[in-house]
Amino acid sequence: MGHIVVIGAGQAGASLVAKLRKDGYGGAITLIGAEPVPPYQRPPLSKAYLLGDMALERLYLRPESFYAEADITLRLGQEVSAIDTAAQTVSVAGEVIAYDELALTTGSDPRHLPAAIGGELEGVFTVRTLADVDAMAPAVVGGARALIVGGGYIGLEAAAVCAKRGVKVTLVEMGERILQRVAAPETSDYFRALHTGHGVDIREGVGLDHLVGDTGRVTGAVLSDGAELAVDFVVVGVGITPSTTLAEGAGIVIENGIKTDALGRSSAPHVWAAGDCASFPYRGGRLRLESVPNAIDQAECVAANMLGAGVDYVPKPWFWSDQYDVKLQIAGLNTGFDRIVTRQGEGQVASFWYFKGETLLAVDAMNDPRAFMVGKRLIEAGKTADPAQVGDPGFDLKALMRA
Known part of the structure; x- marks a missing residue:
C-alpha cells in the first residue's frame, strides 16, 4: 500500500494524516514533528493558555490515542535533517526512512x-x-x-x-x-x-x-x-517566515514558500506541501496564507489529491483575532481596496467593508458575527453588496443573501 511521510506536526500535518485515513488510505503513515508534544492548537497559546484558562491537554488537536488507533506513527521531538528526492528518503534522528509520497507541512518560523x-x-x-x-x-x-x-x-x-x-x-x-x-x-x-x-x-x-x-x-x-x-x-511580534530550509536543501523550488501547483504538488516528484509553508496559484499570481482555516482546508485537499482526487485547491480566506472582550473576524482578502464602508453597531460592535470599485473584497467584523457571516458568504459566492445598504445600521444584512 506504500508509505506516506508527513514532515511537520502542526495543524496542517495533523489535518492531512487524519484526512488520509478518513478517505481510506490503508498504507503506512508517519508524522514527524520537531516539538515533543502531539499536534496542538497555536491560537490559544498566547491567549487562553497563557492566561491559565486552558489546560495543556485541551490544546491538543486530537487525543494522543487517536494516532495509535488510526495506525499513524508519531515521531515527536525529532528534526528531519535532509530530504533526498531522488532516493525518496528522509533522514531523521540518525535513521533513513523511505517514502512513496512526502508532504511538507513545516509551517512558519517567527522573526x-x-x-x-x-x-x-x-x-x-x-x-x-x-x-x-x-x-x-x-x-x-x-x-x-x-x-x-x-x-x-x-x-x-x-x-x-x-x-x-x-x-x-x-x-x-x-x-x-x-x-x-x-x-x-x-x-x-x-x-x-x-x-x-x-x-x-x-x-x-x-x-x-x-x-x-x-x-x-x-x-x-x-x-x-x-x-x-x-x-x-x-x-x-514582527511577523513570521515560511519554514522552507528543508525544501531548499532538497532543491525544491521556493517562491514565497514552497511553490506548489493547484493540486499541492511541489517541483519535486512525489513531494507535496500545505499550510503556512506553501504558496499556490491564485487569480493569476501566487498566494501564501497564514491561517488555521487555510492549513486545514489546504492540507485536506492535498491529502485527497495524494490519493488521486485531482481537485484544485480554491481558498476561502478567513481569519480571526481575540483581544480583550473583542472577537475580530475577517472574511476575504482586502488587497487592492479603494473604499471602506463602516457599519456601526452598539458599543464595540462594528464592521468595516472593503470594496474595490463596486466589488466587495473583504470584511473586518468586530463582535459582529452576522456581518462576518454575510460578508463571507457573499465573497465566496462571488457576489457584492450595495455600499449604501451596508452602511445603514437599520438595514437587515441578511437581505443581501436573498438579492
Missing part, C-alpha cells in the same frame, strides 16, 4: 531580533510554540513592565493578554500605524482605542533601537526616537 541589538538577552520572547509561551508565562505577572515590538495581530494579542494580567505594556510599531500592512485605517483606529482604553501605551512611527541588559538579562530598551524604557521582558 527574531538580531543579537546585535539585544535579541539574545534572557527575557526576550517570541510567541509561536508551546515552549515559547511556557518560557514567557512566569514573566507575565501584575506590575511587570513589558515592551511589545510590533503592532500586528501577534503583538496586539500579546499586549491584550499582558494588560489583562496587570502588566504595564508599551507597544512600539515602526509603521505609521498599527496593523498598517494588513488592515484599513478604520480597523487600526478601532484597535488603538481598544488598547489605550486598557492602559496600553501605543507608540506608532517608533521602532526599537536596541535593548539594554544586565548580566545577560534584558532590563531596558532604547527606542528609535531616543526614548528610554525600563522593561522586565520583551515580546517580539
